[in-house]
Amino acid sequence: MKEIKLLDGGFGSQISKRIDRLIDDDVLWSSRLLSTNKAEVINTHLDFLQGLFVAGSNVISTNTYQASIDGFMKHLKLSESESYDLIKEAVDLARKAVSIYKSMNNSENTNILVAGSVGPYGAFLHDGSEYTGSYKDSDGKSIASGEDFQQTVKKCYKMNPDQLLAVGANCIAPGTVEQLFCDINVGEVYPMPLLVYPNSGEFYNKEMGWHGGEAGKPIENYIENWLNMGITWIGGCCRMYAENISKIQQVILKWQMQHSK
Numbered sequence: 267m268k269e270i271k272l273l274d275g276g277f278g279s280q281i282s283k284r285i286d287r288l289i290d291d292d293v294l295w296s297s298r299l300l301s302t303n304k305a306e307v308i309n310t311h312l313d314f315l316q317g318l319f320v321a322g323s324n325v326i327s328t329n330t331y332q333a334s335i336d337g338f339m340k341h342l343k344l345s346e347s348e349s350y351d352l353i354k355e356a357v358d359l360a361r362k363a364v365s366i367y368k369s370m371n372n373s374e375n376t377n378i379l380v381a382g383s384v385g386p387y388g389a390f391l392h393d394g395s396e397y398t399g400s401y402k403d404s405d406g407k408s409i410a411s412g413e414d415f416q417q418t419v420k421k422c423y424k425m426n427p428d429q430l431l432a433v434g435a436n437c438i439a440p441g442t443v444e445q446l447f448c449d450i451n452v453g454e455v456y457p458m459p460l461l462v463y464p465n466s467g468e469f470y471n472k473e474m475g476w477h478g479g480e481a482g483k484p485i486e487n488y489i490e491n492w493l494n495m496g497i498t499w500i501g502g503c504c505r506m507y508a509e510n511i512s513k514i515q516q517v518i519l520k521w522q523m524q525h526s527k
């Protein structure tokens with residue numbers, strides 16, 4: 267059976283549901299909760315773990331997209347070493363959620379990986395610049411500095427094939443995935459493992475929050491096509507909740523059954 271890796275969804279989105287408060291306006295975003303509400307950090311990881319199970323591995327990410335030493339020192343009034351420790355504790359909280367999940371479900375042998383989440387520089391700036399085109403040109407095929415997306419990732423992968431598990435894109439609209447990835451492995455003897463971690467397809471700005479775009483278009487409708495294109499790591503970013511990840515999982519399971527013969 268073809269191994270597909272299912273990742274979690276948008277941590278900040280899911281934890282906002284739990285604490286009934288948006289965290290988009292917080293300069294530290296959900297990473298503040300590493301300090302102020304560890305229980306809900308663990309519960310949010312568990313929300314995703316409950317919905318994750320595919321033949322292969324499952325991956326959850328630490329709640330550290332918006333975490334930085336400078337940010338913690340400035341906004342939590344921590345020392346440098348306390349800030350390091352809080353980032354390290356994010357890994358412990360994710361691992362704790364995995365161990366709770368495994369003991370609750372008698373699934374000691376399930377392979378669940380914890381990935382360290384590192385946000386881009388724009389996330390630290392907290393000015394929405396990671397959404398506004400500084401990181402991706404409007405032609406949908408180039409990266410922020412103008413180089414062609416496909417050529418850049420191919421070059422990165424070929425330079426580090428033993429170190430890179432997969433290459434891909436996070437927080438992009440689902441509708442842009444096919445254009446970015448459809449022909450990336452054409453003619454390659456050793457196709458690159460591809461990863462997609464899309465958002466809900468809505469737009470974000472500080473004044474209006476999340477709005478418009480592909481709002482409400484079901485993510486699960488895209489998945490079969492992505493699997494057929496050779497994308498083997500799939501998760502969700504902003505506004506992708508545990509229920510969306512469960513729906514992605516259902517499509518993956520069906521696809522794996524169809525392709526197991």
Ligand SMILES: [Zn+2]
Nearest residue numbers: 437465503504
């Ligand atoms: Zn996102």
